Amino acid sequence: MAETFDIAIVGAGLAGLVAATEAADLGRRVLVLEQEGRQSLGGQAFWSLGGLFLVDTPEQRRLGIRDSHELASSDWVATAGFDRPEDHWPRRWAEAYVAFAAGEKRSWLTAMGLKLFPVVGWAERGNGDGTQGNSVPRFHITWGTGPGVLEPFLRRVAVHEATGRIVLRFRHRVDALVRMEGAITGVSGTMLAETSVGRGQSSSREVVGDFAITAGAVIVAAGGIGGDQGLVRQNWPSRLGSPPAQMLTGVPAHVDGRMLAIGESAGARLINRDRMWHYVEGITNYAPIWPGHGIRILPGPSSLWLDGTGARLPDRLYPGADTLGQLTHLRRTGHDHSWFVLDQQIIRKEFALSGSEQNPDLTGRDWRLVLRRAIGNKAPGPVEAFKAKGADFIVTDDLAALAAGMERLTPDAPVGEAALRQALAARDDSLASGTDAQSVAIARARGYLTERLIRVAKPHALLGQRNGPLIAVKLHILTRKTLGGLETDLGARVLGADGVPIAGLYAAGEAAGFGGGGMHGYRALEGTFLGGCLFSGRIAGRAAAGAV
C-alpha cells in the first residue's frame, strides 16, 4: 500500500521549501520529493544573487529613492504588457505580489533573520518614461546572496525534519500525478541511484526502484524549463524570430521542465508557455558547473553595444535597459552573438556577475571585500578572473588588436578595425552631446550617490583616452527563467482545462509562472523570481494545509 502524507511537494527548491515550512507550521505532515541529492537542496535559489524586488523600503529611503506601491504597480503593468484572456489570474497575482513587495514581504523576511545589503541596485532601468522598466532602483540584494535567502527556510525545515513533520526524500523523481475521480490523490515515480556529484552538477538518471505516495494535497514546485535547450527552442515564440542555434545555459540541468508536461497530462492547464526570460549578456563560464554553463553580466549603462554585424544597438537599448527589447532586436540581426566594447574604468564599476559564487564578498558577508569594490583600478576578483581566463574576453591597449581579437572569436562575422573605430567615435560623440537615451540614462543613474560611487562610471570617451585597456566581450544568449506555467487561482490551486480548480492540486514558484501561470506577463522587473517563489510558496503551503 502507498505511504500516506497530508501533503506531498514535488521539488526542494525555494518554492517547495517555503510551502513545506508553512504547511508544517500549521501542523501538517509533509513529504518533499526531490530528484537530486541532498547536496543540491534549495535548487536554483542557492546559485542566485539573492536580488529581491521590494518597494518603498527603509533601504531605498536612506538613499533618497522615492518609491511607492502606486509607482511600482504602474511600472509592473507597463512592463508586463498583459494582453491575453489567459492573463486573468496572472494579472491578479501581479497585483497581489506588488502589494506583498510593498507591504509584508520585507518584515516577514527580516523577522526570520534575512538581512539586506544597504545599497539598492537598479535592474531593468528602462528609459524613465514609464513605458517599461523600473522607474527607480528596487533590486535589494540579500546579505549572503541566494544562500542567505534559503537560510531561514532551511533552518525551519531542519526543525520540522527533527520532529518528522517534514520528510525530505532525495533521488525521488516524480513521474506522474495520480488522479482519481477528478481529484489528485498522490504521486508516483522512480528512485534514482545515489549520487556524489557536486551541487548543481548533472546527476545520473539510473533508475533503482519506484515509489507511490498518497496525499491529501500535492504541490508542484518543480521549476521551469531553462535547463533544457531543446524545450526552450521548442517553446521559442516566433515574435522573437528564430531560436538561437548557439546559446548558453543559465540554470542547472535539473531545471528540466518535465513536471510541467506531467501536470498537463494529469489535466492541468499550462499557459503562456511562449513567455520566457532569457538574457542577452551571457558569457561562457571558464569553470562550468553544469553543461553549457553561462554567467549573466548585470551591466551598468555605459558600454558600447554592437550587434553581430558591428552596428550599434539603438541608444534606448543601452546596457541594462530592456532585456526583452534587446533580445527581440538582436534576434533580427541574423547572429546569435553581440559585443560589449568598453574600458577598464567601465568594467571596474559596471560589470556585476549574477550568481552567488561570483560574489564571494556578498555571499560570504565580508565587508572588507565589499569595500574593495569602491577603491582601486581593478574590478571585483571574479570579473578580473573572467578578463584573464574567459573565452569571450579580449583585453588590449590597441584598437587594431581588439578588432583582430574579435575576428578570431567570430571569423564569420568580422567587425573590422575601421568599423569598430567609427562605432566608438559615434558613441563618444553622442555621449558628449548628452542628449541621446544612453547619456540621459547615465546622468539619471549618477543622480543617486551609490550609483555614482560604485555602479556607474563617470561619462568619458572610449577612443584616445587612457582609462586602462580596451575590452571587447562576446555576449551570448543565456537561458534562464520560464515566465509561463501551470495556471493557478489566488489560492495556488491549479486549474484544469475547463478553468475549474483540480481538487488536491497546487503549484508554486517557477512551475506556476511564479503565480497564476505567469505573473510577469512578457517582461520582468527583476528580483521578482525569488520573491514570486516566496509569495506563491507561502500561499500554496498555507492553502494546501487548510484544505487537508
Ligand SMILES: Cc1cc2nc3c(=O)[nH]c(=O)nc-3n(C[C@H](O)[C@H](O)[C@H](O)COP(=O)(O)OP(=O)(O)OC[C@H]3O[C@@H](n4cnc5c(N)ncnc54)[C@H](O)[C@@H]3O)c2cc1C
Ligand atoms: C544564477 C542565477 C541567479 C539568479 N538570480 C536571481 C535573483 O537575483 N533574483 C531573483 O528573483 N531570481 C534569481 N534567479 C531565479 C531564481 O533563483 C529561480 O527562479 C527560483 O529559485 C526558482 O525556484 P523554484 O523553487 O521555483 O524552482 P527550482 O529552484 O528549479 O527547484 C525545483 C526543484 O524541483 C526538482 N524537480 C524537478 N522536477 C522534479 C520531479 N519530477 N521530481 C522530483 N523533483 C523534481 C528540481 O530538481 C529542483 O530541485 C536566479 C537564478 C539563477 C540560476
